[in-house]
Amino acid sequence: MAMRALLHAPTSPPYFLCHSRLSKTVAAGSLPSVYLFSRRTSIASLRCQSSTTTLETSKYQAKEEGKPDTFEYRVFFFDSAGKKVSPWHDIPLKAGDGLFHFVVEIPKETSAKMEVATEEPHTPIKQDTKKGKLRFYPYNINWNYGLLPQTWEDPSHSNAEVEGAFGDNDPVDVVEIGERRAEIGEVLKVKPLAILAMIDEGELDWKVIAISADDPKASLVNDADDVEKHFPGTLEAIRVWFRDYKIPDGKPANKFGLGNKAAGKDYALKVINETNKFWSSLLTRSTPAGDLSLI
Template identity: 80%
Template sequence: MAALRGAAVLSPVCSLPRVSHSINSAVTCGSTGLAFQINPLRQAYALKDYRYRCVSLKRRGFTCRALYKPEIQIREEGTPETLEYRVFLIDKSGKKISPWHDIPLQLGDGVFNFIAEIPKESSAKMEVATEEPYTPIKQDTKKGKLRYYPYNINWNYGLLPQTWEDPSFANPEVEGALGDNDPVDVVEIGERRAKIGEILKVKPLGALAMIDEGELDWKIVAISLDDPRASLVNDVDDVENHFPGTLTAIRDWFRDYKIPDGKPANKFGLGNKAANKEYALKVITETNESWAKLVKRSVPAGELSLA
């Protein structure tokens, strides 16, 4: 994505491609070259219900946002805490959509969509199934058994849609660690317990650079705009003032959660501290660019589902 600077307003509307016989088509955002994914089978719906315009990120670059947000429903299939359990997002026409690819990342004015995978004060390790069609949320498994954290996670945990940590990119700022091949994770610190699959509007506050067995696994610290204290926090220093101890607690939780299973503690880059909001926005921008390359098939997708 081109790093355009100095432009206060960008008027082009993102162009939607004609239906083709390819499995997926890329929507190009004006002159920026940033693309996001539209499946031709769902394209008629997208043409009807979405209009996109390019909006500026805080410092550089542009992304696409939805000017009209359709009603999104959550549909559970199977029984919770079973291997078959899946949580799908359903559009208002009753069709399944991907929480990873079909929900816009940015809403403008520094607001982003966050999709909850793991509600606060729960321990089932839920995650977007990146290799399954429509990338539903499921419980992670290991050797055919459902996975649980050794203790509850104390915050809402999930992902930023339309982001991807590129496993071929060695980040020079974080010990050369490679991306973990997943969407960017979010730790939402608000007081309300989210539901699995719920979409919240959040603002980023900081970022932790977790290194898990050599892979870089960003944790964006954010807060829901609906939280009573949301107006009080706008950067990482505000979190320390209004949520004292929270950043340390998040770091320590993710550092230590594998120890009960006999694995070593995770590490953190960037001086073992949370980076500020500006840095978090940089991470979001870069991983959105990586996702755009992924869905345009400019980089190998491997087993990842782009539907």
């Protein structure tokens, strides 16, 4: 097993420290080497860089089990007390000051389709499979991608505002547009800016567009109009990416509700609050869980 503790530097982005890969014990107060994962088409590539900044340990740690790019590979989460937790159920949705926690499943500029295993105990991150093969997007995703914890798109709920589509039985997805490539298993604080109502094979699959609170442009963007101003073309690029990514596999393009464009921050917050209530009903078993793990 490789334990990767999420580290935060006051003046630099967070990195993952691969404890089990360190060649020797690091003396207290010294600066360790930090391993950064460089994922372009997979998550197996590894390089080592030196840190020059004092680092502070995050509340959550990610532990790898198995080898990357295999069916057995999992990333489990642990809290500061060393207790195994679910990134879906146990990490709080709200992060304070109007921010929300975002769990990174797929780092930007990578193509391995990583996702929280909603049917497995403690819902670790794994690589999705199809027809007995590991799944990869046909091309890299251009933004950090993951989920909002403690949300759920209820498959028994028909949304009258989006063609009556039913939820896709997953947590709400997040597309984070900041400049830094995050790492698998990172937990970031993000600001919701807009939302897309994607309809994937008849199921409603919300895409919240957000930005990390630590991004240099975070203070400049507060709604969809600000995204157009400071990240011109990004909302349409996200819509087109998710519209077309299944076409190379011979499937039709995905559709979108809400006028085929991104709705603003207020609508995004409405969806987040609604899906948080759906999750609460799921966890209290007011709504049947089916095969989903509630641990």
